Amino acid sequence: MTSSLLPVKPGRVILSLGALALLVLVGCVPLPIDPSWASVSILNEDQHILYAFHDRVTLIDPLDGSPVELRDSEGNVRVDTASGNPLLWDVRLQAQPATQFYSAPVVGDEFTLLFPTYSRRIYEIDTAAARINNPEGRLIEDESTTNHIVTDILATEDSLYVPLSEGDIKAVNRSDWSVRWRFDTPFGVWAPPQIVENLLIFSSLDHSLYALDPQSGDEIWRVDLGGALTSAPAFSGGFLYVGSFANRLFKISLEGDIVAEFTTRDWVWGTPAVADDGATLYVGDSSGWVYAVDISGNGFSELWSRQVAQRAVRATPLVIGDTLIIASRDRRAYWLTREDGVEVFNREVAGEILANPVLVAPTEAVSEPLVIISTMANQEALVAFTVDNGERRWVYSR
């Protein structure tokens, strides 16, 4: 009698069962997704820096880069009764791997912040207590879809406008979280919506810039810009300025007409920056080139352009007086002169820079203006440089 089967070895059986268990387990528990870049914003008159990355949001003191300590109503530092250590403004989401921040928090009201997560939920955080009011979050989109939230939402007095990663934008009534309208887009919306002159303006990966009626969701106009749009337009002087993957920068009227085009060398991912005078626009592209464009006339007129960085400039340039600060994926921040784009100096950091740099203005507490750079490296999650000479003032590590 013959058999084509080998004798069953217990080790092999155990290994197979282990692999099978892993298979079943993974089916139930999704693996972690890649984190996006951090969102960094200035929260209040104390200029506390709200830093949201991965599954954690922390309030940072601009004076020394330390997490802000929680205080009671009388201003005393609150202490953890068990350890005796001060309680810090540091909130971590205890949920699934997909529950992480791809978008910036928005102010809910005087006492709360709203935190949208990749997992399509919005968490409400009590700012005084640094506590999540709704630990399960508010589900904003059906979980059976592949739609997620990968960019900032827009909060107005009565509505939340939520862009979705695979397509569509929806308006949610803040009073009862009901969906007021939903507008279909064939591809995702990865750029924050904004309201300009009573128009809800948003960019879509489907190559179009849209203007909707914010109340009804009716389309007012749309304009095809020939390439994917990943950033919100800048608004200045009655015109919208937005770049696309078609290697173009566009000037668009509020009636939806393309007024002017400007050719760049590579994709434009980030939102352009318009100087305070409203006459000059600065934008970077995916090859590390930076452009200064005169927008005072009807068209575009290049003032200067130069390759500043070796890798993409995704972040919006920071315009401070006569200085332009450019942050790049090549792990450097560049200080340029606004007039001709000449590099004054640059500062190296530990990780790629994708998030927009922010400015901490001088106050009674903060003696000098600081530029806050967020990097993808844990050891230099935030780095504060002086605006004037680029000295490092502090580093916040994750």
Place this chain on the structure above:
Amino acid sequence: MDLILNPFITLLTLLYSIFGNNMVIAIAIFTVLVRLATYPLTAQQLRSSFEMQKLQPKMKELQEKYKNDREKLAQEQMKLYRDHNINPVGGCLPLLIQFPILIALYQAVIHALAGVPTHLIDVSGRLLIPDLGSLLPLNNMFLGMNLSQPPNMGNVVAIAVIGLTVITTWLQMRLSMPKPQAQPSADGKPDQMASVNQSMTTIMPIMYGFFALSFSIGLSIYFIISNLIGIVQAWVMKRQREQLEAAAGGGGPSVIVGTPKTVLPQNAKKADASSVNKPKSKAKAK
């Protein structure tokens, strides 16, 4: 890695544009091209596998002869490989060489389909034909599945994709691995190499099922199509070899080992044939 990744992303995007902006067709064509490019490696792997299979009777004989002298056994085994011009790791090396390609392909699918901003921004600078950038983002939806994301277990098609990945991997492993001996050796222990192969045939499909669950569906599409091509390749090579051996044997005695399709040639030494643990009921002679 960029040397492989950038052409892969470019090619995938180009195929997407040529074949009506359909990502599944693009991945299918892409897979065929990758399999064609790596065909010499696959063929070598299969050849090595079949040669090893042919040597199994002699190996068994050596194992029995030197069962109390492991050092001598190893020497004789190596000599046997040398005499037959076989590299014992020849079957593994092509597989190992394909790993960087597989990793690059995974990265290419992830980036080209771009489910999240960090993936899409990585595509910039990788497209060797810059105009292709205007095609982005690629349409990553297929039968209600997002090809850039792991399968949603609520979707029947997604579950079918996982099942197909496991089944086709098993089938390909089954066809490309040497068949186990019909019986264990005289000392009652199973043949070591056959045991390893049997384990591989069990573990690999589960491992690929794990990949299919964890990684993007686009990658599973690649696995399935790649496996199907591998199955056809293995089957064709096996048939060719059988025909060649039948022609060389001229209708002499043949011994069925493991499955009815594995045939030893007539000119194999009698000692070889007799040393095989022949399944008597199936042994036949003209």
